[in-house]
Amino acid sequence: MIPKIQLTKENLFKIVLRFGLLAIGxxxxxxxxxxxxxANWGPDPMSLFYDGIHQFFGITTGQAYNVVVFTFIALAIVINFRQLGFGTVIVPFFVKIGIDQGLNLMTFELSRVMNLVLLAAGIIVLALGVATIVVADMGKGAFDAFVLGVMDRLNTKYYKVRRPxxxxxxxxxxxxxxxxxxTTVIIAxxxxxxxxxxxxFFxxxxxxxxELSFVHDQDMAI
Structure with missing residues (x-):
């Protein structure tokens, strides 16, 4: 029997909280x-790719992010759609806002050393964002959904798919x-x-x- 979410106040509050965590993440x-x-020290490989698309095609970095993400969503659907969820589709819109508005607001100039501090802080903030999305448990990210789908198909390890x-x-x-x-190589x-x-930690x-409480059809029949 397929379990169904109980429509209780506690469950509804948890669902709203999960949506909030998705947005914040x-x-x-x-x-x-x-x-x-x-920071201009060289970001992680994926962010470098977004920046490259931005530079080459003249679109915002947030738009470049969405191009990559929805490409991976399409690939994940073909590989293993079960890896996808509501958050997989919704999160990219918030990430785009975070990228574009973040770059628009950071108009200040920093010393080379302070830019290195900014780079380290950016890695931590990115990690906190990813962790928050994972804890919300509303669907894997587009990239991870694709990687995990390929893992299942090839019966291999995560890093063997991720590194290439x-x-x-x-x-x-x-x-x-x-x-x-x-630093891009180090960050990788x-x-x-x-x-x-x-x-x-999260x-x-x-x-x-x-965690949501569920009710099974057989329980409803009692």
Whole structure:
């Protein structure tokens, strides 16, 4: 029997809270990308790719993000649509706002050292955003949905799918004029563990507080 969500006040509150976390997580995710790009030290490979598309096609970085995300959503549908969820489609709009508005607001100029601090802060903010989206548990991100779908199809490890894609992002971003430096390579190795730590921390803090209660058809029949 397919379980159904109980329409209780507690469940409705948790659903609204999850939507709120999706929005906050998306905005933080986008702001983290904007901070890395503004720092001008060379962002992570994926952000480098967004910046490259922005430079090459003359669209905003947020629009470039949406192009990449919806491409991965389309690919994930073909590979394994079960990896997708409501959040997969909704989050990109908030991330786009976070990127574009973040870059619009950060018109200040910083020293080279302070830009490095901004880069580090951007990585942390990005990790917090991703962790918040994961804790909301309303669907995997477009990129992860694609990677996990390929993993299932090929019966392989996450990093064996992720690394070639990061390499494509890295090379493609550089060829299109994105800002690149040695820190991009360093970030490629550290951003995964930072995000994993943030996710584990948030999960411990939230625990089962956002879990919804379900009712099964057989329970309704009693």
């Amino acid at each position: 998306g905005l933080l995710d986008g702001l983290g990308v904007a901070m890395q790009i503004k 894609i990061d390499l494509i992002f890295l090379v493609g971003g550089i060829m299109m004029g994105g800002t690149f430096s040695a 190795f550290i951003i995964g563990p930072v995000i994993s730590f943030a996710i584990d 999960k411990k803090v939230v625990g089962n507080r956002l």
